[in-house]
Structures are given as structure tokens and as C-alpha cells.
Amino acid sequence: MSESLSILLTNDDGIDSVGFRALYDAFEEFADVTAVAPAEDQSAVGRKMSQDVDVTRHELGFAIHGTPADCTVVGLEALCPDVDLVVAGCNKGANLGAYVLGRSGTVSAAVEAAFFDVPAIAVSLYVPGGDDVPWEEKATDTEDFRNATNAATYLAKHGLGAGVFEQAEYLNVNAPMLADDGSLAPLEVTTPSTLYDMTASRDTENGRFTLHDGVWDRMRSGDLPDPEGTDRRAVVEGRVSVSPLTAPHSTEHHESLDALAQTYLDSV
Template sequence: MKIVLTNDDGIESPGLAALYESLSAVGDVTAVAPAVDMSATGRALSREVVVDEHEYGYAVRGTPSDCVVAALESLVPDADLVVSGCNRGGNLGMYVLGRSGTVSAAVESAFFDVPAISVSLALTSEDFESGETPKADYAEAAAVTRYLVAHTLDSGVFERADYLNVNAPRPGTGTGDLAVTRPTHGYEMRVERDGDHLRLHDEMWDRIDRGIVAGEPDDSDLRAVVEGSTSVSPLTAPHTTEHHEVLDTLAADY
């Protein structure tokens, strides 16, 4: 199995190293990842990038989506699977999916008809602010990813899902369970104003910090990670179009 490994935290990140070592046991892994941290870039794309050789594969001076395009069109064109991660911080909720560079790399792969798995480690604000997360903390996420890579390609999972979004619980809180989930709904952003400064705050971090799952359905990705399970959400990439008779009438009357 030929696996392209990418991320948005940069090719030198401990999370990528943890996945590289874990996945090398089940496939031929080539990293094609950003040379530096490109977090929260979504599907931003460059017109031209520079590629440098790296011990894991290739360091791309560009975005996660740049990396996937470069990999599947040039560097590893016969790849069977793209894995993106492991991200330092969770990627939970519908509204986060388009913002995350980690998830966006999986979406980019889906448009190439190459199955993909995005992987993140749900941390608290305190974890995130305390400094670098060591490679050992990604062990559970890496083990789950290796299991999914080894078992999903031939199982038929990707006949209905374009990619899987995986979120592992905070290190030390895991139950060892794997829960099939849906991204939580709702919008958790708020803004604090101080004169001419606006601070954008994602309250999802507060919910993880305080373990708030009130109102969350049993299959919520947030509920799963707060309760110690690893969440895996099977998702599709293309936007859907719904027939709308009122819009048909407005178009006809123009």
C-alpha cells in the first residue's frame, strides 16, 4: 500500500513523526507536507511551490492542499491513500471542517478519487498553551490510524465515504473505544471587542476544557472525545445541490 502522509502543522511536527512511524508498519509511506506550520489555511492553494527533499519524503513550501496536489499529480501519483495529521488540537464540528488545513488535505484528496483519513488529537487550552506536545502523546491516535489504514481500503467503507475525520481524545483520558460519529452542529465562534481590537474566540475549546456535552446526541464527535473515545466521522467531499422550485420560478421570471 502506498500512503501519502501530509499535515498542516509542518513536516517537522511530532504528530507527523508519530504517524510516519506507525503507518510504516502497514505501508510504504511518503510524507509530502508543508515545510512550516500552515494551520487553519483551509483549502488555500498556491500557483507555484518549491519542493525540498526530506528524510520522510518531501517538504513543500506551501499549503496542505498544495501538498496533496503535488503528491497525487507528480510526486506519488500512484498513491492508494492520503493520511493527514496528526494535528495538534481537535478538528470537531461542522463549522471547523472547511477551516482546518488538516481536514482540507483529505478533502483535496477526495476530489482525486483517492481515499483519505484526517487525524487530530483533541487537546485542552491548557495543553495547547503549555508548549510542544511530545510524540508519545500521539500514540493512541497513531494506533487508531494504523488500524483504520489496514482495514478500511478493502472493506467497502470508501464506497460511501470520501474521507474519514478522526479525533483522538486528550492523552491519558482514552477508553480505547472507537466511536462512529457525526460532526457536531451549531456555531461556536464569538467576538470580544476592546476598542479597535477584535478577539475571535472558538468556544469549542471551552466545551472541551470543561467537558460540556449537554444537548449533544449520542453520535456527536464532541461527545465521543470528551467521554474518552476516538471519534471517526465518515464524510463526503462534494457539495450537494437540492432542487428548489421557488428558485426555478425566480430564474424563469428574470
């Protein structure tokens, strides 16, 4: 195992998840990997942060009794402060579209790394549903994650030297499941889709609201308005999506807001 590349590996599905093991095994072949991942499933917690966390030893490294963002902070501050790269994943379930970036624990672990000026890659696997087998019962073997692990290791090996992270602070990688014939998916550079289809419906009997993300229904039916070059279209059509992103929140110059600021004291 070469120590030329050192990696902090984390996720949000938990340190014992199959997707995490798939990435760990793939990276361990050529890098010095330190696992710093949640002890339990922490999916969809975003950048939630704890005030204090317990850390226990695990056969792969360290299990953090906290969130993915906790893992990044504890890892980079104390457990492995000199790593070259943070990799988060592999999440079982895609993290596609601009609206999920702040929700995803996987992506949030990568975003947290950006504030330490450490490049990061968030890695997720699209597991389609809508057939006879529930999506939760799919992707149960590390081999099912091979499109994701191949893309992630390729980007880790070559991205730093190629200057990718001089422009992007982190990469959001989403891969389709491995094809039945074992052929690997090509890689496409994308932008996050802006499609948003969240609804809230009220149950007249108990008054509760049910929140529903209609994007998944669209993905299953193929009813996708996403244009070419977006992350969701790439993955649904069988390509690995790689979106180069910066940590929130980007700042732009707004002349209209400048004008309001200048007249503020005159109007109050």
C-alpha cells in the same frame, strides 16, 4: 515493510511536527509511505492554494514550501501519483464540528484528495487545556498520539477492503490523548457537531475586534449540548471519533429553487 498499501502522508503542522512523525512511524511498519508535507506550520489555512511552490528533500520524503492543499496536489500529480490513500495529520489539536471543516488545513488536505478520487483520512488529537499545563506543552512525544495512530492505521488497513470509501470520500478522525494507564480508547462512528459559538468583541481603546471560539471553553467545563453520536461529545467522553464525510459541496434537489429558475426571465 509491505508495499501492498501505498500512502501519501501530509499534514498542516509541518513535516517536523511530533504528530506527523507519530503517524509516519506507525504507517511505515506496514505500508509504503511517501511524506509530502509543509516545510513550516500551515495550521488553519483551509484549502488555500499557491500558484507555485518550492520542493526540498527531507529525510522522510518531501517538504513543500506551501499549504496542505498544495501538498496533496503536488503529491498526487507528480511525486507519488499512484498511492492508494492520502492520510493527513496527526494534527496537534482537535478538528471537531461542522464549522471547522473548511478552516482546517489537515481536513483540507483530505478534501483535496477527494477531488482526485483518492480516499483520504484526516487525523487529529484532542489536547485538553484549562489546567496547570498549557495545552501547547502537552503531546510532545509520539506515544501521546497512540489513540490517533492506532485508529488511523486500523482504518487504513481495513477501510478500503471493507468498502468504507465507496460511501465516504474521506474520514475525519479525532482521538483523545492516551489515558494515564495506557489503555486505548474505543472507536465511535459520528457526525460533525453543529454547535457554533464564535463571538467578536470590540476593544474600546484601540477599536480592534477580538474573535473568540467559545466551544473550547465549553469543552473544558463539560458544558456540551452536543447530542450523543456527535464528534465532539465522543472525544470529550474519551472515545475516538470517526466521521465519514463527502467533499464539499453536496448537491440536493430543491423544488422551490427550481420554481424560481423557471420564472426568472418572466420577472426581469
